[in-house]
Amino acid sequence: MSQKFQELIDSERPVLIDFFATWCGPCKVQSSVLNTVKENIGDLARIVKIDIDQFPAIAAEYGVRGVPTLAIFKNKELLYKQSGVHDVNTLTNLLQDFAKS
Numbered sequence: 001m002s003q004k005f006q007e008l009i010d011s012e013r014p015v016l017i018d019f020f021a022t023w024c025g026p027c028k029v030q031s032s033v034l035n036t037v038k039e040n041i042g043d044l045a046r047i048v049k050i051d052i053d054q055f056p057a058i059a060a061e062y063g064v065r066g067v068p069t070l071a072i073f074k075n076k077e078l079l080y081k082q083s084g085v086h087d088v089n090t091l092t093n094l095l096q097d098f099a100k101s
Contacts, residue, residue, distance in 0.1 A: 009073035013045055013099060016071070018048070022053070030070075033087065079098055
């Protein structure tokens with residue numbers, strides 16, 4: 001998965017990674033927010049969910065200590081990382097800004 005993950009984040013358009021866990025209540029809230037964000041941004045960015053219980057090495061590599069944690073990458077560069085539930089407008093604006101830069 002690590003090689004595949006590297007290929008995934010090596011993208012010209014922003015890639016938002018949602019580090020989550022199936023047992024996490026706030027992660028379920030974040031998931032519904034991300035569905036709306038995806039509708040808002042269309043093809044400007046990609047949204048990918050990674051279960052920290054299935055891929056603990058990737059979570060550890062990027063310092064994920066709590067879930068949900070959202071990270072935005074572009075051309076393999078980590079542009080943003082923050083734990084906690086994010087709102088639709090914040091994420092939509094972040095992804096639009098990173099898509100332009």
